Amino acid sequence: MTKHYCYLLVLVGSSLWGQNGLSFDGIDDRVDCGNNSSLQLSGSAITLEAWIYPTAWASQVWQGNIINKENNSPDYGYMLRCGAGGALNFNIGGGSWNELSSPANTLSLNTWQHVAGSYDGSMIRLYVNGFLVDSQSVSASFSSALQELTIGNWSNDNSRGFSGIIDEVRIWNYARNRSELFNAMNTEFCTVPSGLVAYYQLNEGLAAQPNSGVTNASDLSANANSGSLVNFALSGNSSNWVNGSGINPAFDFTQVIDSTCTDYLGPSGQIYDTTGIYLDTLQNQDGCDSIIETDLRVNSVDASVNTTSNIMVAAQNNALYQWLDCDNGLAPINGANAQLFSPPNAQSSYAVIVNYRGCIDTSDCYFLDGLNLDDSQRMAVSLYPNPGKDHLSIKHLSINKGLVRIYNLVGDLVYQQELASKGETEVDTKSLPKGFYTIQLESREGESHSFLWLHE
Numbered sequence: 192m193t194k195h196y197c198y199l200l201v202l203v204g205s206s207l208w209g210q211n212g213l214s215f216d217g218i219d220d221r222v223d224c225g226n227n228s229s230l231q232l233s234g235s236a237i238t239l240e241a242w243i244y245p246t247a248w249a250s251q252v253w254q255g256n257i258i259n260k261e262n263n264s265p266d267y268g269y270m271l272r273c274g275a276g277g278a279l280n281f282n283i284g285g286g287s288w289n290e291l292s293s294p295a296n297t298l299s300l301n302t303w304q305h306v307a308g309s310y311d312g313s314m315i316r317l318y319v320n321g322f323l324v325d326s327q328s329v330s331a332s333f334s335s336a337l338q339e340l341t342i343g344n345w346s347n348d349n350s351r352g353f354s355g356i357i358d359e360v361r362i363w364n365y366a367r368n369r370s371e372l373f374n375a376m377n378t379e380f381c382t383v384p385s386g387l388v389a390y391y392q393l394n395e396g397l398a399a400q401p402n403s404g405v406t407n408a409s410d411l412s413a414n415a416n417s418g419s420l421v422n423f424a425l426s427g428n429s430s431n432w433v434n435g436s437g438i439n440p441a442f443d444f445t446q447v448i449d450s451t452c453t454d455y456l457g458p459s460g461q462i463y464d465t466t467g468i469y470l471d472t473l474q475n476q477d478g479c480d481s482i483i484e485t486d487l488r489v490n491s492v493d494a495s496v497n498t499t500s501n502i503m504v505a506a507q508n509n510a511l512y513q514w515l516d517c518d519n520g521l522a523p524i525n526g527a528n529a530q531l532f533s534p535p536n537a538q539s540s541y542a543v544i545v546n547y548r549g550c551i552d553t554s555d556c557y558f559l560d561g562l563n564l565d566d567s568q569r570m571a572v573s574l575y576p577n578p579g580k581d582h583l584s585i586k587h588l589s590i591n592k593g594l595v596r597i598y599n600l601v602g603d604l605v606y607q608q609e610l611a612s613k614g615e616t617e618v619d620t621k622s623l624p625k626g627f628y629t630i631q632l633e634s635r636e637g638e639s640h641s642f643l644w645l646h647e
Contacts, residue, residue, distance in 0.1 A: 214431055216430040220421070388414055
């Protein structure tokens with residue numbers, strides 16, 4: 192048999208990382224992200240944001256650094272910090288500091304919360320869980336510090352550490368408004384938006400497992416300023432990769448319409464063999480899910496053949512056909528291209544190539560039924576015209592008494608009448624729908640003959 196396969200090939204990476212975060216011990220843990228020019232923001236617009244799970248407060252708000260790129264004397268840089276009983280702090284410097292701290296108890300211990308600070312050239316704003324919690328009028332131009340961008344501490348001192356878990360760190364080169372923050376804070380980005388100059392999902396490692404070899408935090412922005420983990424234990428439930436904030440993982444959604452002749456290899460390696468809609472989820476090395484919806488049609492070919500004593504019929508409807516002579520090396524028979532085939536030699540075997548919606552299969556070799564009849568019997572029992580329309584004449588010289596039964600192709604008896612005693616019976620077929628039928632003649636003595644008949 193000839194089989195044709197249709198495959199969808201999707202090339203993706205894979206990752207063992209989950210929806211993780213990074214636990215900081217509040218002492219000397221930090222992520223050093225360097226001082227690339229893409230991080231040296233300046234001017235009058237910036238946004239810093241992250242998810243945090245604080246487990247203890249530093250006594251001063253400036254001691255609990257979430258995101259820090261700070262230079263003292265001169266006072267340059269940008270910072271997002273917390274401490275002092277749950278206050279949130281945002282600070283930018285252009286030779287002097289311009290900062291805003293929320294009241295104590297704005298934040299809570301031992302719970303996940305989204306924090307953000309922004310500056311648009313006239314206002315500093317603080318947000319918690321997408322809601323504005325404080326603001327202040329400021330007119331200043333800030334400059335970038337020469338210090339390294341640091342997550343969870345300050346590079347110059349290393350004693351201003353955050354205690355708890357940090358996840359999903361984002362740095363923007365413009366002021367994000369409340370709607371933008373609120374609508375995007377609960378989902379990771381798969382495609383990095385314009386203006387996102389640093390993006391740390393912090394999904395690396397295996398949560399609370401030994402991670403001694405996982406010492407880099409990927410920057411998924413176009414700038415790719417990966418961070419180096421410094422002083423982390425990288426084992427256990429603290430100072431290590433742990434479970435993150437639980438926000439929705441990033442994903443791309445792709446719809447595919449495809450067909451196959453037999454089995455279908457899905458993008459995840461699953462084999463599908465029936466028509467239907469299938470979802471496959473894949474993950475690349477950045478933790479971004481690719482969800483692929485495949486609308487699949489399986490065009491399986493029925494290569495069987497129905498035979499009677501005079502006709503062969505390919506079982507597959509609405510296809511292209513080529514009949515073959517099995518006794519002559521499967522040579523194609525010229526002009527034999529219909530579903531219905533009347534073999535030129537009743538002693539030979541025949542097969543058919545079926546092309547159904549581009550799917551091709553070849554049948555086994557078949558003989559006509561009734562080869563046990565001799566030539567005189569074969570001439571004595573026949574029907575005509577075949578194909579026919581409104582009537583059918585059945586010649587049955589060898590059968591005096593019996594029945595003619597007509598069955599449709601699913602085996603239902605649709606008509607029955609007595610055979611005429613004179614050896615030829617006329618059947619009115621006007622009421623029969625067009626299609627193929629099996630005509631069965633049965634004598635009272637048990638002699639039986641079957642024919643395949645086409646009602647046009």
